[in-house]
Amino acid sequence: MPAKNATANAALALILMLAQFPALADGFLKRDGRHIVDESGDRIILRGMGLGGFMLQEGYMLELPEFGTQQIIRSEIEKLIGPEKTREFHAAWLDNHTTKADIDAMKAWGFNSVRLPMHFGLYTLPVDQEPVAGEHTWLEDGFRRTDALLAWAKANDMYLILDLHAAPGGQGNDINISDRDPKKPSFWDDPANQDKAIALWVKLAQRYKDEPNIGGYDLINEPNWGFADKADKNGCAEKANSPLREFLKRATHAIRAVDKRHIVIIEGNCWGNNYAGVFDQGVWDDNLVISFHRYWNYTTPETMVDMLALRDKYDLPLWLGETGENSNDWFARTVALVEAEGIGWAWWPLKKIRYNNPLQIVPNEGYRKLLDYWSGKGKRPSREQAEAALMRLASHDVRFQNNVQHPDVVDALFRAAHTDQTVPFKPHRIGADGGQIRAADFDMGRNRHAYYSLKPANYHVSAGGERVTWNTGLRYRNDGIDIGTDPDGGAFVAGMQAGEWLKYTFSVERAGRYTLLTDAGNDGLSVRINGAAVDPAGFDLHAGTNTLVVKAAKEGVDLRSLRFAPLGPSR
Template identity: 65%
Template sequence: MKTLIWLCACLCALAMPAQAEGFLRTEGTRIVDAKGQPVILRGMGLGGWMLQEGYMLELPQFGTQSRIRAEIEALIGPDKTQAFYTAWLDTHTTRADIDAMKRWGFNSVRLPMHFALFTLPVDKEPVPGQDTWLEDGFRRTDALLDWAKANDLYLILDLHAAPGGQGNDINISDRDPTKPSLWQDPAHQAKMVSLWRKLADRYKDEPYIAGYDILNEPNWGFADASDRNGCQEKGNAPLRELMVRTTKAIREVDQRHIIIIEGNCWGNNYAGVLDGGLWDPNMVLSFHKYWNFTTRDTLTTILTLRDRYQVPVWLGESGENANTWFSETIRLVESEGIGWAWWPLKKIGYNNPLQIKPNAGYLKLLDYWAGKGSKPSAAEAEAALMQLATQDVAYAHNLHRPDVVDALFRAAHSDESVPFRSHYLLAKGGSLPAADFDMGRNGIAYWDTTAANLYVSTGGKGVTWNPLQAYRNDGVQLGQDKTGLYVTQMVAGEWLKYSFVAQQSGRYTLSLDAEGGVFDFSVNGGPAVKAPATVPLKAGSNSVVVRIVKPGSRLRRLVFTKR
């Protein structure tokens, strides 16, 4: 409990409160508040709420929300499918989630919007060329804004799924590849521009809106169709033209909010986009960062643009990695005065602050969709899906991952480790689970040779830093059997640090519950000794570092016995 209180206090101290006394704006290379004070946005993206991506539901084979919806309809019919999606939107993100974000230390939230919650698709408009507005999306955005305001959090509106879809990575925009994309149909572009004008008119007087992220991760080869995601694009003229046009429409009704733009190639290719200079004086360049090194040279391109055009830059999306990568990346960008928005708040998966734990019926559905199980009845499928949408996704039912929150805030700025859980040794001794090593960056709380996924920089395969994909998101390989958790896949030279409290000082024999291997350890910074050995402990706080000399198959516990 003391550790938890201490951690909360540290997080509150680190987080800059977002007191929205006026509109955010740009000033040189910084985002500033109404008083001209620099603001570093520390945010989280609400991925999976208004727009589902297949991997977040353990359905990568379906990918897009439209495909997922079609598969659900095939099982339970369109009416019950609609009930599922309504319940999903009602439950996935609520005031409780935003309250928690404030407690953890965030000062902003990025809302990934699906255009179809706000307006009909082009091919479903009863009158071609006219826009039918749907209140559901606006109502839900209003509610989110109210929750954000109650917590002094800024809200960034992000068009994640544009009409027609903005790229060949179809999952992120729910694009149907059999139909014209955003770039192939002027009617889609007109609807996107019209939607942003509508949103800007609705929120023009809201200082808690930080800005408009007008198009998430465009990825399209304009000059060369074989350059499917636009990473080699040199001109990007259609992208610039659409963003200029959208900005103009916004400025017809809203002169105050920041305009956030993203380059091609998932937000990072700005070649040609800024030819002719910036087209608005209150603009921010967003970039996205995934699975690469955490060194300053990885920011060279975006920092060059920042300095050349004297414009603020913002890490608009990042995440999906190990805790140490989170901390190192945030440490890097904040050292440059750059804010960030992590991705996502929750999913069926373990490397986010909240984890959705699906019910047994949904797991059977996953087996069926994967071709590994029998087809459920309509009643069974409906029950499983409605339990997922009304209970499993709810904040109160999510698994909370404090190590991820620690990585995003405390560990990003601290060269010390803290206990993963509070452990107390009684006068007669006790034990520490090997999986409960400290929280902190790689090299501070532990040392592991495969601590994060860096496949974009290394050109190799992705690294699974914790094959168990459960319990915690640190770069130490864990396993589990009927006796509990254990550390596995050890490499000579790797080490783990444990902090704990001893009730009584004295000499204790420290032995390791391990299968094979040779280990040494040092207590309270003392000399390394081979396990088992007898060592002195202080009354109060102590630490021990366990080092792998020769790997074993499993390390289960550290056992202390009073002499």
Template identity: 55%
Template sequence: MRHFLLFLASLSIICLGSFAPPAQAEGFVRADHQRIVDGKGNPLILRGLGLGGWMVQEGYMMGLANLKAQHIIRNRISEVIGEKRTEQFYRSWRENAVTKADIDAMAKWGFNSVRLPMHWNLFIEDKHGRNTSKNIVWNEEGFRRIDLLIRWLKANDMYLILDLHAAPGGQGHDIAISDRNPNKPSLWHSDENQAMMIALWSEVAGRYKDEPTIAGYDLLNEPNWGFQDKKDKGGCRETENQPLRDIYRRTISAIRAIDTKHMLIIEGNCWGNNYAGVLPIDDRNTALSFHKYWTPTTQESIEPFLKLREQYDMPLWNGESGENNNEWYARAVELQEKNGIGWSWWPLKKMGAGNPLEIKANANYRRLIAYLRGEGKKPSARTAFSGLMQLATDSHYDRNIHHQAVVDALMGPSRKSGTAE
């Protein structure tokens, strides 16, 4: 869950450069001035769901809000059942939590896109030597899972947005989002971490530059960091954002040296809401993403972003919204589509309600999380492992609880082309 209040004050932004000529790639989704268009140049409203909790587990999704970040959850589980069994659980989780059945269901419900939150450690195995960009050993599991997603999405005429959710070192003080370890250098304090981030996007560009199923590259999810004022943990009062602008500039340059076709997506500081000093971006095939949680569903609530769209002649996309009630969902979607803005709701599934799909918690897993929350006795390794493996099995689409009302709230009578089972 996003532990913040969104920063929606008007932004004073100084023009720092001129736009490069627009990139044209027939067959690819692209930014066309203030609109996102499909491969034929027709206006495209992206209606999607985020696969949160699959590659990057946030504590609240697992009933472990107290532990926050995935690496902490994993370490605590390992203390109970051992590292070998912990790895077995995580592999089973990734095999079950997102499958072709989930994508087929999304298509049936009427969604046309999926946002994939990526964890860098599923793509980078290791690094050797000083030259980070040339000495990375790639972890093929992450790319294999992207390839499967592309296959499933292509069969349903849907799009994929790749989102670097957990960057090397972590990009924010809200550690659950990026699985940041505060005891290690952050993305902002390590040249090596920044080099790995850029190398990862370069590798993605090289592998997928000719794949039109991918609608865009969402370069860095929800930065939340005070560069000038260390007390401003979320970066909501930041007026320059120079390190963020710099890493975008270098990442875009590296991608464009390989891939001139795909639309790029950038997010501001303050969880994707503070663009002071970040714009303009010297690439015309770039969209601006904002995230909207818990704020009013009034025209005024998105006016700062509409002004940025007009000022910098670039499209808007709401890359994350959700964790609310169905009435709010319906109003938020209506507001955004009325203003020509596509969206990706968060998430497809988790433990707990509020999503199209819900993962059930079994008795043995409840015993484990009670212990990890400090509310119960330590279960045996056998009991804990049994509960975890059952949870992984129950994360599969066929075993999820289906919430039709959530789908109805998001898709509405004018958008919905199917129903949940």
């Protein structure tokens, strides 16, 4: 089959597959046995994106892992520019991180839902700052921003899922994800923190009870707490989970007093995955969804056994409520794994200062100098320099139109998840006088189909051991091929190992005989054209679509360019 027909057939198969599930929102979502359906009764596969870094900054997203929590980040910024300018920075960040342009783009890419990780501090005061103990001061900023996000989602016929990501006091020992201050009582240590969280959910339910584009209420993100054994810091060995169960039940009942229609989403202990004891007293609501989170696991059916058993035992839908932070191959295989079971997903995150998400924030040079200072590699900037760098980051760099888009990530989630076919990363055309392909622009698709890498993804949770970096250059694209950077900023394939290979789909203007030259020379490389092994010194190309596979036969091959030169008519 010609390559162009194969690609067309793959695209048609993908369209038919996606057509099984409505792309447009049709009223309130609800549970129907093990499935999520809309008001017409049609099954819905939620294909969503989590807005990590928007209302809650985590250090790693800003290349500040040593700071971790948002409150430490803000404290360090205050030391440079003062409290008032720090508040201006934070407000600018919230104004610009996620705008209608981001949501419009998500819709165009194929997403039908958005998960909003909420920081409680945008909606209400912390317990220890309330003027009157036990009362709740409501802050308009968080509600206003949620209203705007809902309006953008509605304009795109998408669902917005509300997620309490940073709960009052902090809900786990992984403190970065909830902005927890370990010197203060946690969410679990002080009942007043839980009361405040429930009051917030009631307030949100009152505000949005009649909004069908609100997809559901995700009650508490990734609790990770050892209730019975403090040595079990993240609650992964917990057998009863009684405090978690009681909070989930209490919050659900409080919501139901004002909102009977919206789905309530629950998460287990151990970052959302340990449900031991949660249903020991039965299922307490008829419109619940079980969320689980998945990071750095194998992508085989065996890894789903426990969650599927939970779904079947309690006749409740599953939702992969958060996942990501891996390679494109892992992305595609994870989506394929869960969608085969009718399970939707929400990826994490939309953007950060790194390449393995749909959008990448490229910080200004002043911010880079700030990073050097904070990491001990550079001198302290002046107040004016720090303010200028931070405000440009928050007002310019973070905005959609200034982000780098990564189509390979989007391709992994929506196309490559459902086909082994590959597509060009960029259009490649070989004219009558020949032409050149940049080596880093190999096809998009899964490992063993678009390329072959010995380290295609990070599986350290399943496999044990240290994390694997699938692209040691940490740039350009998110596949399991190492990408280097030339002095002029250009990207190249770096250090290919023996047996690794790259595939390119390209068009040829005129059939004929060609030679292939690489900047690395052809020693140590084997070449296949249209599936057949050839001598790179001379081979035939037909007019139209052709494929090239270049394989490393030795260790440490760097590859920058592939140049085709005409030799004459085909033999």
